[in-house]
Amino acid sequence: MARVKPVTRKADVAPEHQHLFDRMLEGTQQIHVAGELRGPQSILMHSPLLAERARELGNYLRLQSTLKRPESELAIITAARETECRYVWGVHMVAARREGLREEAIATVRDGGDPAGMEPDEAAIVTYVQQLLRRNRVEQAVFDKLLQRHGVQWLVELTAIVGLYALLAGVLNAFEVEAAPGAKQLPM
Numbered sequence: 287m288a289r290v291k292p293v294t295r296k297a298d299v300a301p302e303h304q305h306l307f308d309r310m311l312e313g314t315q316q317i318h319v320a321g322e323l324r325g326p327q328s329i330l331m332h333s334p335l336l337a338e339r340a341r342e343l344g345n346y347l348r349l350q351s352t353l354k355r356p357e358s359e360l361a362i363i364t365a366a367r368e369t370e371c372r373y374v375w376g377v378h379m380v381a382a383r384r385e386g387l388r389e390e391a392i393a394t395v396r397d398g399g400d401p402a403g404m405e406p407d408e409a410a411i412v413t414y415v416q417q418l419l420r421r422n423r424v425e426q427a428v429f430d431k432l433l434q435r436h437g438v439q440w441l442v443e444l445t446a447i448v449g450l451y452a453l454l455a456g457v458l459n460a461f462e463v464e465a466a467p468g469a470k471q472l473p474m
Contacts, residue, residue, distance in 0.1 A: 325458070369451070374458065
C-alpha cells in the first residue's frame with residue numbers, strides 16, 4: 287500500500303487544478319483506468335504543476351522522440367530493472383512486447399544477464415542505461431558507439447528517457463506504489 291493516499295479521482299484535487307487532472311486522463315491508458323489515475327501520476331498530482339510537466343515530457347519522449355518505440359521500451363525496462371521499480375517494469379513489459387521487443391532481450395534485462403549476448407544495438411542501449419544508472423557516467427566507447435550510430439539528438443533523448451524513468455521510479459519506490467494487480471513481476 288502506498289505511503290500516502292494516491293490522488294486517483296478528480297475530487298481529490300483542489301478546484302483550481304482539476305483541469306490538470308483532466309489532462310492527466312488524456313493519452314495513454316497506462317496512467318488511468320476508468321477515469322482514475324494510477325501509478326506515478328497519482329503521486330505526482332500532490333504537486334499538480336509538477337505532474338503536468340512530467341506528463342508533457344513523458345509524452346514527448348515516448349511518442350515523439352527520435353528513438354524507435356522498441357528502443358525506448360528497452361531503455362525504460364532497463365531503467366526499471368536498475369532502479370528495481372516494480373510498477374514501471376509491470377507496465378512497460380506489456381508495452382515492450384507490444385512494440386516488438388525480442389523476448390531474449392527482455393529476459394536478459396529481467397534476469398540481470400550480460401548484455402554482450404544481445405543483438406549489438408540492444409546491447410549498446412542496455413549497457414548505456416546500466417552504466418548511467420550504476421555509475422552516473424558512461425564509458426567513452428559506449429557513448430561513441432551510440433553517437434556514431436544514431437546522432438546527438440537521439441542520444442540526448444535516450445539519456446532523457448533514462449532520467450525521466452529514474453525520476454518516476456524514485457517517486458514510485460519512495461512512496462511504495464506497487465505494481466498493478468496481475469502485472470509481470472520484476473524478480474528481486
